[in-house]
Amino acid sequence: MSKQKRFILQESEIPTQWYNIQADMKTKPMPPIHPATREPLKVEDLAHIFPLECCKQELDTEHAWIDIPEDVLEKYKYYRATPLVRAYALEEALGTPAHIYFKNESVNPLGSHKINSALPQCYYAKQEGTTNVTTETGAGQWGAALSYAAKVYGLEAAVYQVKISMRQKPYRSSIMRTFGATVEGSPSMSTRAGKDIITADPNHQGSLGTAISEAVELATTTPNCKYTLGSVLNHVALHQTIIGLEAEKQMAMAGEYPDMVIACFGGGSNFGGIAFPFMRHNLLDGKQTEFIAAEPNSCPKLTRGEFRYDFGDEAGYTPLLPMFTLGHNFRPANIHAGGLRYHGAGVIVSQLIKDGLMHGVDIPQLESFDAGILFSRTEGIIPAPESCHAIAAAVREAKKCIETGEEKVILFNLSGHGLIDMTAYDSYLSGDLTNYNISDEEIKKNLEEC
Numbered sequence: 001m002s003k004q005k006r007f008i009l010q011e012s013e014i015p016t017q018w019y020n021i022q023a024d025m026k027t028k029p030m031p032p033i034h035p036a037t038r039e040p041l042k043v044e045d046l047a048h049i050f051p052l053e054c055c056k057q058e059l060d061t062e063h064a065w066i067d068i069p070e071d072v073l074e075k076y077k078y079y080r081a082t083p084l085v086r087a088y089a090l091e092e093a094l095g096t097p098a099h100i101y102f103k104n105e106s107v108n109p110l111g112s113h114k115i116n117s118a119l120p121q122c123y124y125a126k127q128e129g130t131t132n133v134t135t136e137t138g139a140g141q142w143g144a145a146l147s148y149a150a151k152v153y154g155l156e157a158a159v160y161q162v163k164i165s166m167r168q169k170p171y172r173s174s175i176m177r178t179f180g181a182t183v184e185g186s187p188s189m190s191t192r193a194g195k196d197i198i199t200a201d202p203n204h205q206g207s208l209g210t211a212i213s214e215a216v217e218l219a220t221t222t223p224n225c226k227y228t229l230g231s232v233l234n235h236v237a238l239h240q241t242i243i244g245l246e247a248e249k250q251m252a253m254a255g256e257y258p259d260m261v262i263a264c265f266g267g268g269s270n271f272g273g274i275a276f277p278f279m280r281h282n283l284l285d286g287k288q289t290e291f292i293a294a295e296p297n298s299c300p301k302l303t304r305g306e307f308r309y310d311f312g313d314e315a316g317y318t319p320l321l322p323m324f325t326l327g328h329n330f331r332p333a334n335i336h337a338g339g340l341r342y343h344g345a346g347v348i349v350s351q352l353i354k355d356g357l358m359h360g361v362d363i364p365q366l367e368s369f370d371a372g373i374l375f376s377r378t379e380g381i382i383p384a385p386e387s388c389h390a391i392a393a394a395v396r397e398a399k400k401c402i403e404t405g406e407e408k409v410i411l412f413n414l415s416g417h418g419l420i421d422m423t424a425y426d427s428y429l430s431g432d433l434t435n436y437n438i439s440d441e442e443i444k445k446n447l448e449e450c
């Protein structure tokens with residue numbers, strides 16, 4: 001057997017269209033609902049918040065293939081295609097007969113997959129005459145990507161970063177400022193939503209929910225300003241399908257097809273990005289790949305949440321989305337995987353899970369870092385705490401193969417590197433890291449209260 005580890009695409013082989021899975025779903029996702037009128041949302045209802053083209057993509061259930069704008073494709077080529085890697089050393093360390101592959105989305109100057117959507121969102125905003133963009137960020141990966149993309153397209157960026165993450169990962173704020181963005185900790189005193197949250201709880205550490213409220217408020221009260229979101233929404237997952245479309249070609253180069261596709265899950269963009277192009281073959285060609293979304297056990301919306309309409313943010317500014325949720329007021333524990341601390345889940349993935357076509361697993365914090373350390377020591381890449389959840393889920397599956405002797409082909413997405421998350425690793429290595437468990441009562445209580 002060839003020992004080639006990396007499968008590389010030529011520039012000319014980079015896909016030129018994104019894949020919109022909504023077009024191929026037999027049961028379409030239920031529509032987002034306008035919070036005031038309670039009517040299904042129309043493109044016009046979203047267009048005062050997001051760039052128009054993103055709104056159209058959000059609600060498009062017809063077109064399976066969407067052209068990537070030429071200019072965005074050129075910018076993609078700064079760092080794409082990303083490598084697909086066969087993790088021989090990890091397989092060997094585990095002693096598994098499984099074949100483990102990972103798609104390495106950490107190899108771009110920003111360090112995560114988020115840049116794949118930041119570029120098109122800023123491109124469309126610029127095309128439409130916008131001058132300013134706002135956003136929220138948790139760990140700071142999205143904020144960093146957005147700040148860079150805004151600079152590329154000559155836009156001013158204002159970022160609300162979750163307070164606790166700002167403290168845990170101060171260098172991400174530095175990165176955003178280096179690219180010229182304004183960064184504020186959320187909840188802040190600069191918006192009505194922030195003031196209300198702080199008034200109710202002066203010690204609120206912030207969450208993606210609070211930061212989204214603030215960024216949306218700033219966008220809707222500032223002329224020529226649009227809001228951008230790094231996860232959850234359909235158009236974000238659409239942009240991320242570049243990951244899976246490349247991986248499809250690279251798996252073919254490796255002469256294999258995945259039995260399982262795994263990614264970590266915050267709002268679902270990197271998971272959807274790698275999963276949807278393969279799910280397409282389940283939907284259309286009878287393939288039977290298994291899709292596993294790995295979430296933290298302290299924020300278990302997919303495995304223990306409820307499917308219902310809920311707000312995407314803490315203050316209730318966003319449309320109501322039909323999704324798996326823990327309730328929009330849910331306060332996730334302060335785990336280091338900041339990007340996974342979100343109460344809800346993307347609408348498309350929620351529908352696919354509801355239909356039994358995908359499923360979630362929940363991973364305790366310590367298990368995620370066990371896997372991250374093993375991966376670092378075998379593959380030489382220090383993974384983001386978020387990505388550690390995907391690795392842990394892949395390791396679980398690879399260990400099952402030891403028992404059954406099956407040579408399953410496992411593909412996971414390495415959504416980012418952890419070089420700016422070393423405080424988390426220090427804490428793990430010194431034995432200070434803990435698991436956070438959440439009881440059924442707590443989950444039930446929170447859902448009843450929203």
Ligand SMILES: *Cc1c(COP(=O)(O)O)cnc(C)c1O
Binds near residue numbers: 270
């Ligand atoms: C933001 C982030 C995530 C979680 O977001 P998704 O939309 O669920 O993909 C996962 N990994 C990394 C490295 C991130 O930055």
